[in-house]
Amino acid sequence: MYQVYIDKPSYFEPEMAQEFKDLDSAVAFAQKEKEADSEVSYEIKETNGCFNSYGELIATVVKRG
Helix, strand or coil: CEEEEEECCCCCCCEEEEEECCHHHHHHHHHHHHHHCCCCEEEEEEEEEEECCCCCEEEEEEEEC
């Protein structure tokens, strides 16, 4: 599962925009958001649904832009 996080200068922290099953769809969505607003930055994280001992979802950053 891939999660796309969108960050704008006005946001306190990045917001999860959407989840995707494949990386190509996640990248296409993130790039479309960046084209719509040049101030947007994005981060795509991959997760397998496992949680750490604090109850936080374990995710690995795949791509930033």
